[in-house]
Amino acid sequence: MSKHAKKMIAPIIVTVLMIAYYALYFGYISYIIDITALKILFGVFPLVFGAVMIGVCIHI
Numbered sequence: 213m214s215k216h217a218k219k220m221i222a223p224i225i226v227t228v229l230m231i232a233y234y235a236l237y238f239g240y241i242s243y244i245i246d247i248t249a250l251k252i253l254f255g256v257f258p259l260v261f262g263a264v265m266i267g268v269c270i271h272i
Contacts, residue, residue: 220269227265234258 241254 223269227262227269230265231262234262 235258238255238258242251245251245254
């Protein structure tokens with residue numbers, strides 16, 4: 213395993229855990245909130261954060 217691959221293990225694990233947290237958060241919020249606009253609003257921010265984290269992992 214290369215030195216770069218060893219350095220990438222931790223950021224990939226953190227990214228996977230955060231995206232799983234965002235998915236669970238969105239599911240919980242969707243279950244509690246009845247207003248569709250708020251569901252979309254609370255779903256967009258975690259989606260954007262997850263996309264940014266994946267983009268950062270790809271560019272490292």
